[in-house]
Amino acid sequence: MEGKMIKNVMKSNIIKYTIIVLAGIVLSNCASNTYSIKSEKNKTVSKVPAWYMSDIAEKKACDIKTFGKGKDKQCIYGVGTSVSPSLELAIEKAKLTAKAELADIIKGEMNKKAKMFVTELGKTYQKSVVTDVETTLVNNIEETPVRGYEIFAQEVTMTKNNYYRAWVGLRLPLGEYNKMYNYAVIDVVDAFELKKKAELAYKTMDQTETNNQ
Numbered sequence: 634m635e636g637k638m639i640k641n642v643m644k645s646n647i648i649k650y651t652i653i654v655l656a657g658i659v660l661s662n663c664a665s666n667t668y669s670i671k672s673e674k675n676k677t678v679s680k681v682p683a684w685y686m687s688d689i690a691e692k693k694a695c696d697i698k699t700f701g702k703g704k705d706k707q708c709i710y711g712v713g714t715s716v717s718p719s720l721e722l723a724i725e726k727a728k729l730t731a732k733a734e735l736a737d738i739i740k741g742e743m744n745k746k747a748k749m750f751v752t753e754l755g756k757t758y759q760k761s762v763v764t765d766v767e768t769t770l771v772n773n774i775e776e777t778p779v780r781g782y783e784i785f786a787q788e789v790t791m792t793k794n795n796y797y798r799a800w801v802g803l804r805l806p807l808g809e810y811n812k813m814y815n816y817a818v819i820d821v822v823d824a825f826e827l828k829k830k831a832e833l834a835y836k837t838m839d840q841t842e843t844n845n846q
Contacts, residue, residue, distance in 0.1 A: 672791045673798070684786050684802050685712050694785045695804055708804040710785075711735035716798045720789065723799040728784075731803040736777035739805075744771040779805055781813035 684694065691697070695708035713730025717723035750765040786802035808814065 668789070670789050670791050670797075673793060676793055678798075681714075682786065682788055682800050682802075685714065685800055687712075689802075694802070695806070696785075703810070706810045707807045708810075709735060709738050709807065711738070711782075711803045711805070712801065713803075714798065714800050716792060716796050718796050720797045720799075723789070723797040724787070724801060727799040727801040728803070731801050732779050732782065733774065735779045735782060735803060735805050736774045737772065739779065740774060740777040742773045742775075744773060745769070746771065780816075781806065781811035783812075 684690075689710055691708070694710065695706055696703070697706045698704050711731040711734030713727040713732075713734065715723050715726035715730060717726060746769045748767045752763050754761055754763055782803045782805045784801065785804045786800070788800040790798045790800075792798055805811070
């Protein structure tokens with residue numbers, strides 16, 4: 634009888650310890666699924682993510698495989714940062730900046746405008762020439778598609794003023810590796826426009842043939 638009681642106690646302890654271990658595993662998994670926002674110590678930013686400064690491990694950032702499909706994958710990258718009292722807005726603004734960088738790489742155009750003004754000042758025999766030169770550089774990015782972009786890195790810190798600072802890194806896979814490669818709206822529109830032009834050409838040709846008869 635006493636031996637049976639000891640066995641029951643041992644069995645009960647085993648079950649208890651098993652429950653404790655399982656609970657610990659569950660809690661650790663829950664803890665690992667949370668993101669801890671680090672506070673910035675100084676008024677000025679002294680440390681930034683390495684990938685933000687173009688120190689990108691391309692193979693890792695672009696998710697390039699060593700063998701098989703994906704080993705020839707290529708991506709272009711854009712990064713952005715922004716500060717806001719709203720976490721969501723800080724991330725969204727940083728993402729927009731990164732998307733603008735992608736668009737600039739794809740279809741950025743630089744224009745240079747120069748103005749020069751020359752005049753003479755002073756009396757007839759004591760004149761001096763005054764020259765004013767102004768140069769303006771304009772970077773144009775118009776209606777550039779960046780469909781299929783993916784986030785390869787994202788970090789958030791808290792400023793001294795309790796604002797959120799978001800760092801976002803985007804990648805745009807090229808060609809068939811872009812997840813929107815087969816769903817590009819612009820291609821559908823182009824095909825539709827081509828069909829309309831073809832129908833118009835056929836109609837014009839039919840009218841010409843009818844008039845010649």
